Amino acid sequence: MAIEIGMRELRNSTSKVLRAVETGQDVFLTNHGIRVAKISPIAHVGTDWTQHFDKLMADLPFVETGFAQFHLDDNQSSIEIEEAARV
Amino acid sequence: MSEAAVLFGTGVDEFSGYLLDTSAVLALTERRNEQLILLIREADQPPIGSMVVLGELAHGLAASPTNAIRIQRQATVSFYKRLVRMPDQYPWMSIAARYGDASAAATAGGLRLGMNDRWVVAECVTFGAILVTCDEIQARLEGIYENSTVFIDQPTE
Numbered sequence: 001m002a003i004e005i006g007m008r009e010l011r012n013s014t015s016k017v018l019r020a021v022e023t024g025q026d027v028f029l030t031n032h033g034i035r036v037a038k039i040s041p042i043a044h045v046g047t048d049w050t051q052h053f054d055k056l057m058a059d060l061p062f063v064e065t066g067f068a069q070f071h072l073d074d075n076q077s078s079i080e081i082e083e084a085a086r087v
Numbered sequence: 088m089s090e091a092a093v094l095f096g097t098g099v100d101e102f103s104g105y106l107l108d109t110s111a112v113l114a115l116t117e118r119r120n121e122q123l124i125l126l127i128r129e130a131d132q133p134p135i136g137s138m139v140v141l142g143e144l145a146h147g148l149a150a151s152p153t154n155a156i157r158i159q160r161q162a163t164v165s166f167y168k169r170l171v172r173m174p175d176q177y178p179w180m181s182i183a184a185r186y187g188d189a190s191a192a193a194t195a196g197g198l199r200l201g202m203n204d205r206w207v208v209a210e211c212v213t214f215g216a217i218l219v220t221c222d223e224i225q226a227r228l229e230g231i232y233e234n235s236t237v238f239i240d241q242p243t244e
Binding site: 022023024041043044045046049050052053054056057059060061062063064065066067068070071072074075078079082083 | 109165166201
């Protein structure tokens with residue numbers, strides 16, 4: 001779902017808007033309810049990409065939540081269910 | 088061109104790069120796999136996003152056993168959304184066609200490959216992306232289907 005904000009909301013919630021754009025969302029700026037501009041994520045390429053990736057890794061908390069094992073087990077269960085359904 | 092591609096279309100042009108399977112995303116976020124970090128870092132552009140991978144991450148998040156783990160897994164989902172680039176329009180018609188081909192190839196090749204893994208391969212073929220996976224069986228689909236793959240050996244335990 002696209003995000004639409006008015007000019008006043010953009011002024012008051014700039015950080016929130018930028019966070020949304022950083023996660024890949026387009027934000028439409030409206031004037032009296034009519035879309036007049038779009039704020040979109042930029043494409044990181046070349047050295048800009050390397051810097052962006054390094055920052056992403058640096059910001060990522062170092063955790064082990066069992067996510068990989070969960071994914072593996074879930075995948076295996078799905079295969080077994082699908083195979084059983086075929087019999 | 089396969090019959091399915093003729094029926095549904097051939098895909099998306101000029102949208103190439105790596106596409107990380109969920110196993111690779113988790114090897115990156117929870118294991119800091121060095122081979123993977125190097126591979127992605129040295130690419131000239133961000134990996135391509137996958138709706139299937141995002142869905143699998145969302146599943147892991149929703150199934151978190153504790154609130155503390157839920158918060159930590161949320162960081163993984165946020166990381167993924169900031170890492171990848173997504174097409175403006177999700178080419179579901181082409182991906183559906185490619186799924187048909189990939190799934191048939193997997194079955195014919197006797198690979199024990201889950202449906203989601205087949206969908207990820209279909210996304211890769213549509214985008215012209217190189218699949219990066221820690222799943223040896225998924226990587227073997229390369230041998231029987233027209234798809235480039237990088238296999239990252241990351242033990243789960």
